Amino acid sequence: MSTLPPLPYETPASEADLAAMREQLGREMRGVRSIARRCACGLPAVVRTAPRLEDGTPFPTSLYLTLPSMVLAVSRVEATGEMARLTEELGEDPQLAQRYAAAHERYLARRAELGSAEEVDHVSAGGMPTRVKCLHAIVGQSLAEGEGINPIGDRVLEQLRPVASIDVCRCEETAAEQDA
């Protein structure tokens, strides 16, 4: 197994982070290994989890988007049917397809750093390597790995930039919006 460069933004997960994610998700985040990316305010945005949960359940999505403002913005993009459009584009653009397939391999290699779950050995996340099914998972990888690894995630983040950016905290306004 080749060694990957470290995740550029990874930091340890504290008790406060676990509590913050409980708040963000409305449930306990299980299998937490670290925080792969944070909001500008410091709250968890992408959590890195083990490929297998404590109870033995395989958990292929090892870079999981938790930041409510980003989750919401990505959901709005999904609601426009963007996944079907992107999947079609993958079928028509061999270079894009090749980069996306490489992102899939990267996802598997990154997850393997934390152990294995043979049931999901070749399953990455988000529909990779040939389809786009969940933009949350794909954006999670792009935020965790930084730009240049997942071309689809990078593109969605660019598209979202005016309304949701990892560099601009919108935690408070999102909470207010969700309470309204």
Ligand SMILES: [Zn+2]
């Ligand atoms: Zn924030």
